[in-house]
Amino acid sequence: MARRQRPAREEPGTGQQGGQQGGRRRPKAKPGSRRGSRAPVSAAVTASGRKVDAETRREAILDAALAVFAEHGYEAARLDDMAARAGVAKGTLYLYFKDKEALFEALVRGAVSPIMGRLGEAAAAPGMTVASVLELFFAMFQKEVLGTRRKLVLRLVISEGPRFPALAEFYYREVVSQGLKMMRNVARHGVATGELSSEALARFPQLIVAPLLLATIWDGLFSKIDPLDVPGLLRAHRELLLGFSARSAP
Amino acid sequence: MARRQRPAREEPGTGQQGGQQGGRRRPKAKPGSRRGSRAPVSAAVTASGRKVDAETRREAILDAALAVFAEHGYEAARLDDMAARAGVAKGTLYLYFKDKEALFEALVRGAVSPIMGRLGEAAAAPGMTVASVLELFFAMFQKEVLGTRRKLVLRLVISEGPRFPALAEFYYREVVSQGLKMMRNVARHGVATGELSSEALARFPQLIVAPLLLATIWDGLFSKIDPLDVPGLLRAHRELLLGFSARSAP
């Protein structure tokens, strides 16, 4: 009877193995034998004397959770896996997050916030041309999203968003609408200065980011079959947006 | 003890209710009391005399499966739901498909094939300009994908593809690589005739389809918050691709 056989799983306990501080084991302790089979996140002792401070542990859990959610999707992600990866017991997850959903949302929220601010400054700098903003924006996306595990978060939002309306709304509010507003302002500026010959981008700033989305999805689906030359793609994209030959380098 | 509480479910038996052909019910038939609580897909009797022919039933199952997979994602989709929607018992699903995964793959394969052929003819017609091919291609995508449940299939591929390498490869082979090849040929043609002033599209035909992808994802995530004017988006996109003012109408 073939049963809910899941795709390949990592073996448990793949976290950082290490300084098991030899708590004596009794032959058959009923429940909870401390440090039973798991390594602490770090052997370093914090200033307060605790083995690992709460923030570090929280990060470790979020880190592990991202890996597992990204690999299996929300529903198929097992909390046991996350716990094992984070080097804690499952119960510990519940000391830090109310439930699976809260953990998932915390993950997305945490990955999003730090980026948007920096983008804002860049786009608002005076004397910026459209070409230079696009250059900067695309470089930033490659470095901070495609080049990091944040791309996994973006993919999770795309995949799981339809089933988490609250998440989609949060993402729209914090990322999409803000990003589009910036891009729209840049485009309007470009039209005003004559750098852009069409109002298309001012009306649909989505056209600026569409290839970034494509690159993210391609990376997840086809990169093994046919890797995408993302820098080349984005250069070509800038070329089209700016209406031919815009081969500027910073 | 809060347990795997799933998101809102449709009540079972939402399929086409109808002609229960009054098979007599015994008070407590042990197993399988035929036509227990479910409506047949159709009351029409086929030429061969069977209540419903195999192909029709297969379609009904695929139809129901698409709805359930699309709503809940692969893992969270319940075969019981699909069966209820299709108006059959769960066991019947296994007469038509080996298992959940085979059903999922059949779904995607079935939705994909009919489209590609037509696109091919359109792009190969002699005397076609880039502008007219794009016009046609975008219209076709709006009508045949965004306008139908095929968009759900596309979204499923995007969402579940990373966990189904075989599916991603199939989709790449049958759709992506073929579509890009066509687009690349069209772009090369455009460069040769002078209709396109840049080789960007010939190098990265992905740039042509990126906004279609964006539209599909937007529709799934944000359409309730901020609906996207897809025809406008694609008009603006054509404008940019063709290097300004391309406001043609068919």
Next chain:
DNA sequence: GTTATATGACTGACTGGTCAGTCAGTCATC
């Protein structure tokens, strides 16, 4: 310095609801 007690972070076996897949049984049709 040593021992006793308190604290709370952490553990992991366990519970109970869930659901993919099975198969003995039913019945319309041949």
Next chain:
DNA sequence: GATGACTGACTGACCAGTCAGTCATATAAC
């Protein structure tokens, strides 16, 4: 009477969430 499409109760793996129990550390008392 035989065939085979169809049924649906059932099995057993599965896993989110719980909580009684453990122990490192801190603090107090001697």
